[in-house]
Amino acid sequence: MEWSRDGSAKKLLQEIREEDFQLSWDRLQEQLPQCGFGILGICCRNCSMGPCRIDPFGENAQVGVCGADADTITARNFLRMVAAGVSAHSDHGRAVAETLIKVARGEAPGYEIKDEYKLLKLALEFGLEVEGKKIEDIALQVGINALHEFGNQEGEITLVKRAPLKRQNIWRKLGVVPRGVDREVVEALHRTHMGTDQNYLHIMRQATRCALSDGWAGSMLATELQDILFGTPTPIVGKVNLGVLKEDQVNIIVHGHEPLLSEMIVMAARDPEMLKMAKEKGARGINIAGICCTANEVLMRHGIPLAGNFLNQELAITTGAVEVMVVDVQCVMQSLPTIASCFHTRIITTSEKAKISGATHMEFSEENALKKAKEIIKMAIERFPLRKKSQVRIPAGEVDLVAGFTHETITYMLGGMFRASYKPLNDNIIGGRIRGVAGVVGCNNPKVTHDESHLIMVKELLKQDVLVLQTGCAAIACAKEGLLDPVKGLEYCGDGLREVCEAVGIPPVLHLGACVDNSRILVAATAMVKEGGLGDDISELPAAGAAPEWMSEKAISIGQYFVASGVFTVFGVTWPTLGSKNLSRYLFEEIEEEMGGKWAFEPDPLKAAHLMIEHINKKRKALGIDKARERVLFDMEMRRGLE
């Protein structure tokens, strides 16, 4: 198997072949073969009577010491994955709420409230009085209310009310409306404790409730509050590839997930004083580039170039041209300081929640963020002269892209400034130019060729006229291939999709941001339902979701809230419940009766794309729009109508 499909990664891998770096791919080889009990999800270490394993070949033990069977064990493990994923997204959301509060109190120099309209809208959703109030006071109250969403003990999280009514009622009937994020996570850990919840279907109820508290609270609040603080993104051009690193500039990579500090770094890097310092050290400028979701956050709002996605993080350092890599939380490999030690590169950890042995820790808080950002930049500038020319090997080539799409921009782009709406999108789906919509999201995983599954899947969807929405590392994968370029991306589209994208001037793959911004997909899907003509619920939309290269617990949480929101969702690589026939049957089949959405596991990305298309066709048929696919070419009049 080829390690990577990414051209610049391939070039670099070729060049460093002789050297002794140990990359994730090498480490995977050393782990092989991996434990089959773990792969199938039938190993339990939840108490010290264990660890217990269930023999998948039926000869040896079929229950753990406590009597737990394969169904219970896989369900408990699955729920714990969900809980960890929910926690990651939600703790991120909580941090943004805390920042908003500090900004409102004037305790966070450098930060400001950029989107007042969104703040007011959210305030109204929280039922707050806004008339005649100062913006800071409203922000403070919104921040406090947002924190309540985490600590709330009873009732319902506020933003479930955003979902289509039919959906809300499905959740209420099943008793899976989250009460508060923290409560659902704690209950998940309680239920999975030895000797507690031991009925797999009942355990899955909590998995659903917990996951929903991510999609419709933790992640959604992270997105909303970040838009309020840093501005709601609008379409913006950018560049991607390891080639965005500059030989003659100070290169700073921001990596991880939160935009709280990276926003300040971007701001500080434009400071004339900093630029002067850089020049004095012989650099032509200060170049910020991003990896993983921090990258997506600053790309969406500032057009900061993307150095790459998850599996590019180690490679970026081996270019020898990175002065510092600033990391915060999630998806940061512990191997970074080891690789950095072969170069002049410094890894800087910045979150109070995450230190890495061998890295320099420069903890930031809202109060000192701008100051810390400047310190970090100064450190990078000082390291620039230490860079060894002989070690520098930046693989040439950048790829253009357009990002910055949100629920709001979709309405404007498609509906026009004066009658912003989803009507044109819905009409084009009903009319058949667009077959449907797919969310292709998620990580990289060295078990499959880096980026390849994303590309195979997305290209097939485009060919079949499916508009693709992306976030996270999946979006970066497709960006590298040019699919986020409004001109180049069209080459892969079927005629119908191409016409629409050409007329509106959008790429066929819309980059919606970071992983927490998957909540934007929920909002967009709901808007499509509310616009009319495509049924009364998300589950009736001709839509599907996928994470073909997933690896993190966050992906499982996202998948579960997609499924619970009515979306058919396909995952690749491996699947953590296969050790239980019953649980797998529930997730792949029976759950559809309850939730309208279901999971599928298909490691072949082309077959997975076909499953999604089949599902979309099935939904079109149910809506009675399957025959409306005769093509109408856009004439000038219609084009003008779209502008």
Place this chain on the structure above:
Amino acid sequence: MKRIFVDEERCLGCRSCEIACAIKHSHSNKLEKAIREQPLPISRIRVRKDENNAIPLQCRHCPEPSCVYACIAGGIRKDEKTGLVVFEEKKCVRCYSCVMVCPFAVIKLGKEEQPAVKCDLCQEEEIPPCVRACPTGALFFGEAEEFQELMEKRRKRGEKDALLNTG
């Protein structure tokens, strides 16, 4: 003759070898599919408990194999050249005498009255799957002298201490 040797100190009882062997003897050769086959594939190796240690056991290809003498159908023979104890499925009459007499209890009943099964050292593989699967190197495939050398090396390195200090 190449055989499978066991470094008992190293076995952690994870049973990866069992899984690898069952996959090898499935139709699909893929874990995810093998666990859904009917009948389920059978592992020829079994990890047992020996006082404090786990110990993986499969056919020892004994110099004087009781199973060969016990088989009423003449379906098991000792190959003089290779030293292997060869089991011929076609001749098996499902009396399972061999299962009863094996002193190591490593011949298993076939599922659904299929012929008995035992380790054949996976002749067609360069290194048997069970050996490849072992994450600690408890299983070794090679000549007896090679294994002696390896054990000597491990002893010199102070194996026992090394194992305890993995944290």
